Amino acid sequence: MNPALLLYCRPGFEADCQQEFAARYPLDGRWQTGAGYAIFEADDSVELMELHQQLDVAQLIFTRQALLALAKVTLGERDRLTPITNALAELDAHYAAPWKAVWLEHSDSDEGKPLSGFCKRFGGIVEEALQKRKAIDERRGRYRLHLFFTSMSEAWITLAKPALASPWPLGIARVRMPTGAPSRSTLKLAEALMILVPDAESKLKPGMVGVDLGAAPGGWTFQLVSHGLKVFAIDNGPMKGDMAIHPHVKHLRQDGFKYRPQSPVDWLVCDMVEQPARIAQLIADWFVRGHTRHAVFNLKLPMKKRWAEIERCFGLIDGALYSAGIEYQLTAKQLYHDREEITCYLTRIKGR
Ligand SMILES: C[S@@+](CC[C@H](N)C(=O)[O-])C[C@H]1O[C@@H](n2cnc3c(N)ncnc32)[C@H](O)[C@@H]1O
Incomplete structure (x- = not known):
């Protein structure tokens, strides 16, 4: 596939996320959406990759996280790891290991949230496999690897540029309810x-x-x-x-x-x-x-x-x-x- 941009947003606001992005970056291309995310494949992939190099998620209102999607992987029921490591091995040299870290994620939607337990469990297995291959290196890595699961049998291989991406998993900053506050607002x-x-x-x-x-x-x-x-x-x-x-x-x-x-x-x-x-x-x-x-x-x-x-x-x-x-x-x-x-x-x- 051609590289694409994967944008996370609040479920139900995919159209707003697209409209804002299109208004700020008028590139020709195609969109596909799922609950809580939108994927943009530009006609000109060089232009898209250049945009990703400078795309600061802090400047976007409806986008919680912006990632460069490089491959979509179908996973077997028995062995989910091998298709992922195979796809990672095929990435262009610029995007290849080592990565700063690996995060397993899903959308913040009714369909995505049930994958949270799976992502935590499988995350340990993926991390161990990548550590063994010396594919994770916080200091030398240029990108953070995000594996975005739309189901237990499909994952997108995507990368974040840490300086410009959201530093929080799923692009959501967790805030604790302080004791004594009079309202959840x-x-x-x-x-x-x-x-x-x-x-x-x-x-x-x-x-x-x-x-x-x-x-x-x-x-x-x-x-x-x-x-x-x-x-x-x-x-x-x-x-x-x-x-x-x-x-x-x-x-x-x-x-x-x-x-x-x-x-x-x-x-x-x-x-x-x-x-x-x-x-x-x-x-x-x-x-x-x-x-x-x-x-x-x-x-x-x-x-x-x-x-x-x-x-x-x-x-x-x-x-x-x-x-x-x-x-x-x-x-x-x-x-x-x-x-x-x-x-x-x-x-x-x-x-x-
Ligand atoms: C969403 S609530 C605010 C909640 C508050 N920020 C909190 O954290 O508890 C909106 C408030 O705006 C107030 N409000 C609406 N119009 C107002 C106005 N013209 N002048 C003063 N207060 C107004 C309402 O009385 C209501 O208490």
């Missing part, structure tokens, strides 16, 4: 800080001030407070648990679209359920007025044309910040904890 901001905010620990420091728009019952506020921030929590609804009485939390029953801080704050977070364009305009306005330095916000996308809506929202932000002479960085991801929504991180680099 807390996981969304925890994941966003891990994935979207480079060096988050140094950007969220004790003594800083944050505003949480649409804060109740307090899951996002909990994250900010855990980093030592003082938080203005804006919501007409009630804060719960510790977040209702915490000395660093000031709960204001106000409209999140009207509230503005008396002096600039370090962080704005916003999880209000509203039209995405309204949220984008609001966030842009905070930056244009110099109210905040960083923002994490969620865009709810219940509509069909999600990619078009994202482009519209990012266009609104870009227009407003460009006119105000503000240089910024905007990254976004459909996080593991995001359903029909994406989470964005906007930060000012220069200006205002």
Whole structure:
């Protein structure tokens, strides 16, 4: 087969994953999808391999992991290992062993998840076989080998460029539910800080001030407070648990679209359920007025044309910040904890 790109995504969002990819990289080729993944075979495989060399998964919203697929292997019921080692032995020299590591994976879908136990068990066998052949070398290896199973009898041989690929198995950063958090939404901001905010620990420091728009019952506020921030929590609804009485939390029953801080704050977070364009305009306005330095916000996308809506929202932000002479960085991801929504991180680099 010709080399292809294998993209992991949230099941049900394969079309969004394709649309975003096609908008960013207009290459001719064919798509095939399964629940939780999409495979793109370009007409020009040299172009595709060049793209893989620079494809940074952090820049893609709907793609959790991006891998170069080099072969599809059918596996026997008795001996699954030999077809894999045979296919690996046939890879072009540039992609051949040693690899940094080998990961056995499946899609994050109802069809894929039952393969998790098998991947763990068989993973040990594959790893041992490759170690014996000196095919795994963390230091000398250029790529990480991912064996992607669509069933127990079919696997794709794929490679990740570790510097540009997701560092997490299945492209999913696992976040633990912290004790004392008043809602599971807390996981969304925890994941966003891990994935979207480079060096988050140094950007969220004790003594800083944050505003949480649409804060109740307090899951996002909990994250900010855990980093030592003082938080203005804006919501007409009630804060719960510790977040209702915490000395660093000031709960204001106000409209999140009207509230503005008396002096600039370090962080704005916003999880209000509203039209995405309204949220984008609001966030842009905070930056244009110099109210905040960083923002994490969620865009709810219940509509069909999600990619078009994202482009519209990012266009609104870009227009407003460009006119105000503000240089910024905007990254976004459909996080593991995001359903029909994406989470964005906007930060000012220069200006205002
Ligand atoms: C998804 S919940 C937020 C959950 C919260 N991030 C957490 O982690 O617990 C959305 C919240 O936005 C609030 N909200 C919606 N519109 C608002 C507005 N115009 N002003 C203030 N809060 C608003 C709702 O009352 C609701 O509590």
